[in-house]
Amino acid sequence: MYGQPWCRDGIRVEDLALQHAPKSGVDAWGREKQQPLLLSVSLSFRSAFDTAASQDALDESTMHYGLLSKNLRALRPVQDWETLDSLAHRIHQTILETPPGHALIQSCQIEIKLPKASLLGDYVNYVYFVEDEEHTGRVLHLSRVFIPTLIGVNDNERTAKQKLYVSVWIDRIQADDSESYTELERILTQAIEPTEFETLESLAIYVLKVLKMNYEPLKSRETSVRLRLEKPQAVPHASAPIIEIVRTSDELAAMVR
Structure with missing residues (x-):
């Protein structure tokens, strides 16, 4: 359905800075160094928060996002x-x-x-x-690599x-590959x-073939990829023409046979 929401009833806390920043992930050069980290969480509830709405007071039909943010920042x-x-x-356990x-x-x-984890891109995003x-x-999402x-x-x-901006989403990536963005x-x-391709379409197919043959996480049977080229x-009167391509693991395998 067009415009489908991410939940019926729920809450989201976006771009939360942790008070005690953990040393997690690798930096843009692949080193285990301290780096900036922003956390966003989206919670979808089992049922509606109607009682909190009708009473105009927080109850167990919802979650206090201030308390949630405080608990996450204290991690x-x-x-x-x-x-x-x-x-x-660990973040998931804190939420529970x-x-x-x-x-x-x-x-x-x-x-x-991780806003500083890419040498040429806007940021790295790990979604769990x-x-x-x-x-x-x-x-694993690598955003707008220039x-x-x-x-x-x-x-x-x-x-x-x-200028070309390249964004990639690796879906169903394995836990052991969470640092493979470098x-x-x-x-x-x-x-x-x-x-030296003429069309973005040809370039996109070429890039997917290269990734399938050389990027280790795509050798998993279940892993798929989404690629965006900007x-x-x-086009002078538009921010950018953009193409997107999505291929499942089976489709990627067929491309390099």
Whole structure:
């Protein structure tokens, strides 16, 4: 359905800075160093928060987002360094320990944003999704990597490189691959920089083939990829023409046979 919401009743806390920033993930050079981290959580409730609304007072049909934020900000490092997946798991446990906890929450989405973890991109985002304690999903998102590229069908576009922004989402990534974004960025830049395609469509297919053959997490049977290419100089009266392509693991495998 167009415009479908992420929940019927729920709350979201966005871009929360932690008071005791954990050393988690790797920096843009792949080192286990302290770096900025912003946390967003989205909670979908099992039922409506009608009683809180009718009484105009907080009760167990909702969660106090101020208390949730306080509990999350108080989260402390438990070791010298931990993976993003380990941190996401601890964040989830903190959410469940915030009243009313599990009895209220049907699903939970945790987003760990690393604004300095990409050399050429806007940020890295690690998304950790849990539904009813049974299904856990993970997405690694590398946002808007800037790669000057020779791309275009017009004569003027064949004379010089222009701006290209590349975004990638790796869906159903494994927990052990939560720090693979530096490898992903390296493969993208090395693959795209020397190319001279005329269309974004051809470039997109080429990039997916390169990723499938060289990026280790895509060798998993269940892992799929979404790729977005933005070419801001191409249309003078628009911010950018954009193409997107999504391929499942089976479709990726068929592309490189």
